[in-house]
Amino acid sequence: MHGTDPQCTDQQPPRPSTGPSCAQVLMHLLRQYHIDTVFGIPGVHTIELYRGLPGSGLTHITPRHEQGAAFMADGYARASGKPGVCFLITGPGVTNAATAMAQAWSDSVPMLVISAVNRREDLGMGRGRLHELPRQQDVSRGFCIWQHTLTSAEQLPDVLARAFQMMVGGRPGPVHIEIPVDLFPAPMPGVLTDYRAAPAPVLPAASADAIASAAKWLSKARNPVILVGGGAQQCGAACTALAEKLAAPVFLSLAAKGIVDERHPLCGGANLSFSDVRARIENADVVLAVATELAETDRNLVRDNYRFSGKLIRVDIDPAQLVCNATPDLAICADACAVVQQLCDALPAGDQQRQQQVASDVAALIRDCRNEWWTGSEERFPWVQVLREALPADGILVTDSTQLAYNTNHALPLYHPRSHITCTTGYGTLGFALPAAIGARLASTRPVVGLIGDGGIMFTLGELAAAVEQQLPLPILVWNNSGYGEIRDFMDEAAVPQEGVNLHAPDFVALARAFGAEGCRIDKPEQLSAAVAEAFARKGPTLIEITAP
Template sequence: MTCAELLIRLLRDTHGVDTVFGIPGVHTVALYRGLEEGGLRHVTPRHEQGAGFMADGYARATGRPGVCFIITGPGMTNIATAMGQALADSVPMLVISSVNRRDTLGRGQGRLHELPSQQQLLAGLARFSHTLLDPAALAETLARAFAIFQGERPGPVHIEIPIDLFDAPVVLTELPPPVRLFRPAPDPEGLALAAEWLHAAERPLVLLGGGCVEAPQAACTLVERLDAPTVTTINAKGVLGRDHRLDLGANAALPAVRKLAREADVILAVGTELGETDYDVVFDDGFELRGRLIRIDIDAQQLVRNQPVSLGLVGDAGRSLALLAERFPVPLARDGAERTATTLAALGLEDDPAFAPFVPLYAALREALPEAILVGDSTVPVYAGNHLVSQPEPRRYFNASTGYGTLGYGLPAALGAQLGQPDLPVVALVGDGGVMFTLSELATAVEENLPVVILLWHNLGYEEIRRFMDANGVERVGVDLRAPDFQQVVAGFGCASRRIETPEELARALASRPASAPYLIEIDAAAWQKAIAMPQT
């Protein structure tokens, strides 16, 4: 078989890949020979950035790596932003690209799609970037990628294949079998010390990050046995289930939770970066931990970033949570639920002027689509949802306001989530500014008959940046944008849509959504906020 044919078989049979996102190009035609017969579904976005965001959404919704086939040069620079978001949020993504012939690499001959070094360009956005020079090494190189996805902190991996190797013959008697990797458990001595500190704690606090999404039962068991208030970050929403009595949500940047954190005598942080976009979204470096900090992470380097650590344990979050819970066979009683309830009451989220307009929005979504995956862009309703939303399971709420913080993520990532979880409803939460980055992916949604609900918050530009300009005494420039008539635009794609102004209209629109096609609901932000402020009759 050829190298390209071997790639398809390894992805499908050895590594269990079922979906590939990509745009065919002259340099990748060989990859498409026999692709349909190979049993892999190919989804064609309208831009390589969209391919990366779709792969990201697919991975977050399923827990399986999202895979992309990308053309040399401009294809790779286009997908770079999506790789940056995936790297920041530890999302497993495999990017297979072409590159120019081996005998031309680095020679600057002005060949089609040529870059001085495509591999070097992408190396900073990937867990590793590799140029395949021998077809016989393909199986091992792919195995390395999936070893990262399964055995350590995940993220994007880039493998580029010179175009003269796609049709190169490969002699292989049989495909290598899949390898099952077990992640490491933390050192027993360290676990014992962590348990000792947690037993003695009077005011414990637990911080759970996105690294815990594969172990909701273990996480729930541990925090209940510790009877400890628990912050669940944006990427950890649903780890404790919906409205758990110990869940403080993703509210670590708000004053009442910060007070609780300062007063905690022992803090257990598992699978979390303790990064700015989870703990300091007001950007004042005000999240302070004064007690003993125990950190558990698969990445040893992460243990010493952002906050002074008292005890660091390298290990898988799920195994660590389960092993630690075993050391507390009798649940402790330290008024955890009362402390959590008091703190949430002090936050007053539903009455906060920044969040109140979105309480009925998320109430309508919860009523109509209680099991939905909510996928967000960087937009005002998402910023509020980060604080307001509680989900029944992990992997049902994620967005681009964390980490890299790109715009244009919401729509294509929601499509990827829908492809990965076809039996669950999916809602894309986007703004009129950000959606313009990737609005073309609506064509993909229509083509693939994906029943994604797209909630478009139309506030005439970049509201968050307007606020920052106003707060810093900067004259507004470049933020008050003229948007198209979205109703006409989406009709041109063949997508149904509706413009609404009130929560009651939103409920009716959600009830009438199509069963097998995308549906855009445009919310007039000014009219909505006026309706919320007026007494409902």
């Protein structure tokens, strides 16, 4: 319930101005932690929370559904590198956002979820209070890296400090803090300026012995390979330098697209699922896997992992990931950026002649992959080519689970870190791209393009209204194949009758205009560049419906 019926609210009378409230300190501390934007829908249980918002320096964005709020926070976090923040009401606010929080957990995205919960004297009592859940934290327990229920206002600074340490000091993910509604107006001691953020943690580097062992193996390797995962977003330059020193090809997980410029001659892109790339990895005498899960989603759902014939070195900040999916010969639990730089410093300058040979091999590998890329989807290749031309060099591509996006995963090169924001790398929910693109565009001045299917956009279509309110120059491409096309193809391949996959679609262009956005419909690849350019020039979002071939 998001109404303001006075008979069923927990609103408090205005507080006397004796000192800051818990809500005011919360807003102040968020700014101290360099947060500038929050996403949420006010409700009767968060009225007093919002009393602390004016004058805080925070920008509040109102989505049309709490799932949209968390998807926006996800896109904001991936584009900026800072935690995305949501404000949620008790009960349905948390359950509505649960899917998006699980997506953030799956993709290791830092997200701070601040939710209300019923008054302290009502917790666990089952009195039938408004928005009551018997154990609200159980909803998010399986997909949060940490949770806490505030039991006194004075706990807030310590709890926030721990939350930010958890989000930036190890493997990131969502943190859920629930605050009883009677604590939002609770007085805090002192004045706002007494409250400061805790310092960011210094992440660990590798031991000298570990670096010496890794450098020895890599320097002696005749055909080393580097695998880079999404946890290496901050170290693209160091990964590139290391590849050059080793004259080693670099292959990226889907979450890592753009970390190493895919135009670089040693970069083989996000093509881990293809047979020739797999053979190169399996026949390498040393594989260095940096901040990657080595999961099936990295390999575009190829279930069988690599049969490593040489030595495997794994680097990850999360010790559990060092042995997940493949057991290494050397496990280095440390910050990926620190380790890659340490290895660069420990290795001699690269052999340029060998670099040229490996670059030629990588180019041949990519050419050989094309036969696998486009088998059964040749008609989509021109769309991928034109989309690469339409997307500015520093642009961010935000994709959903839809057929054209699966092709862009492999065949659309990206040039900068934090350029690829997708839900196809893990949990794989639908409806992600529209709100995540909004969050990304709010976080960055870089141009953003969203790509979503006609089925997926129906999950979160209402978020067009938020993009209109913010006047975001945001092209949203809707790949309209009249249903759940990928599942339809799988049904045909498995000789299963097509059930539930052929959908009635609304007039997306008319709907966009009804929201106050612009809309257009195209059916030829050569129309795409002009449509995207016009969308970037507008003040407000543009829905570009693509009639799939």
